Amino acid sequence: MRIRISAVILSLALATTTVLAAPAPIAPSTPNILAAAPSHFNHLQKRNWVTDKLKELLQEALNSLECSACVAALVGVKDVAYLNKNWVLSALNDICPSLSKEPADVCTGLINSQGPVIIDSLLKADLTGGDGKEICFQVLGVCPAPAVSSGTLTFPKPRPANPTIRAASGTLSDVLHLSDWHVDEQYTPNSEAQCNRPLCCRKYPDSPASGANNRSASSWGDYNCDSPVKLGQDLLKYVPTVAKPAFAILTGDVPPHDVWSETQGTVVGEEANAYGVLASLGATVYPTIGNHESGPPNLFPTAASGGDASWLYNSLATAWSRWLPASATNSLKANNGAYTVSPAPGFRIISLNTNFCYTMNFYLYAKTNDYDPNGELNWLITQLQAAEDAGERVWIIGHVGPSQTDCLQNWSALYYQVIQRYSPHVIAEQFFGHTHYDEFALFYNSPTKNAASAISTAWIGPSVTPYTNLNPGFRVYKVDTGNWNVYDAETYVADLNQASTWDAQGTTPNWHLEYSARAAYTPYLSSPSAATQPLSPAWWHNVTTAFESNPAAFQQYWTYRGKSANKIPACANGSACPKEMICDLRAGKSSDACTPISFSLKARSDQRAEAMEAMAGEAMMDPSGLHSLYTRAPLKPWNKKLCGTINKH
Structure with a gap:
């Protein structure tokens, strides 16, 4: 995350x-x-x-x-x-x-x-x-951005002149999207929730005596903390009341954010326990690897760097074998965490280890001109070409999204070329996590970004963990079983502000439908698509156009982005924030993003609330799991993006 x-x-x-x-x-x-x-x-x-x-x-x-x-x-x-x-x-x-x-x-x-x-x-x-x-x-973010120099990819075959897309079946199935589970087995109710460490709601040697807390942790969670075990268990009990998932995807990050103490030994146990809990869902789960899956976090060796993560891939292969066939677990071990699986005829899921683009994976800096560490993108092309040859539809799942500013720009640029080559006729959808927000990002086949050139959507799933200052949530997609496109996306949340009431009354979280994407944004569109049409990249581009012309539409998105938590910072109409956020939604590759990386140092303890109020946009979260703040500081000249040049059609 x-x-x-x-x-x-x-x-x-x-x-x-x-x-x-x-x-x-x-x-x-x-x-x-x-x-x-x-x-x-x-x-x-x-x-x-x-x-x-x-x-x-x-x-x-x-x-x-x-x-x-x-x-x-x-x-x-x-x-x-x-x-x-x-x-x-x-x-x-x-x-x-x-x-x-x-x-x-x-x-x-x-x-x-x-x-x-x-x-x-x-x-x-x-x-x-x-x-x-x-x-x-x-x-x-204190030096000018290096020029993107990854070059142009060569593909096994040229793009077909007139590719066809598999027809819709007319049958919709539910698919559950979980992300950033971040369960904390050491979560302690009534412990300090406003502590002096990056992660609170635990008993530390210097924790205050009972009754002397600044704020006591509820049994269901806190905005400064990761998920207590029972929060995840309750979520899984609630899902069947609103959906009957054909399967689920889990876009990474199971261990908690105690990044200073996570080791190989701790993450293996935490992951095994969490996957055991997830098995209670009763549906097949297709997971991907987050930056916190490794112990210590973020560190995934490459051929150039040296180092060995076979222990992690072997452990995950064992844990995931309850859901994945042997061909997939063998691929996971042989391909540094990447695998492919076919849940249904004509449909394939490709799971990538996108930590090989993550800027805080310090192994990557052993060779900066190796733009495809461990050959993962080359492997992806091989899988997509096989899918194209077989007439299959594909979902790509990963953790760190290529659109995110902490994905290396050269890797992201190469990935963007892959999407352009195989979309939309092969790649139906993409799914990522990592930000903890409810977001999306668009890919285009032209530098001119408009509805006609939009070719792919990356769905960025909301986190289960409330860390930091967000409500816990999950998504359910309505997916056609012929073309495997998304026809609606429903986000469910629980209002963690009421956690103390749940404890006092002996009740459980108030999970509820926060919004349906189709129902929420269709009223803002000048030419709404029929319910029989998917939420296509063109549809989402038109939604971003509505955000530009209608401040109320953008503010609705901003609320949903933070899962309706009352602690999310403002992104005021008339400020630079909305323009930058819309730019980011249209930035399928990280070098196109308008939100810069900048840095300030703040303590987490008594400055936490003030820091969150001061932040906006990408100030929110960076997946290393630690906590100094990326903030929207005055931009250096080299960080200023020409957001005003974004196409509005």
């Missing part, structure tokens, strides 16, 4: 992140931070002197948020790491608590788990040759 990158991880990223191009360590530049150390110092004195200078560089970079300062900090870190990696970790442990306002256990856990991978990647980077600017852009 996408949650805000914590102050810790960003200081860690500045300190040890890398965007790499070289296969082997590149020696530090000369002169460097080491050469400046007084020659008469002994080893301990030199260590202290060097780490002090390194901390100064890091502090300057985070204070100024300027491109040159960020690159200088990375170069300084690399110089020190080349001599002694532990000196870098020591410096980070020294500055983390004061810089991030996080408790020592959070800092230590993050640095010890993420640091070694990041440092190893940093040592391979040519930081002054462009890698430094790229990492400073990708992680902090």
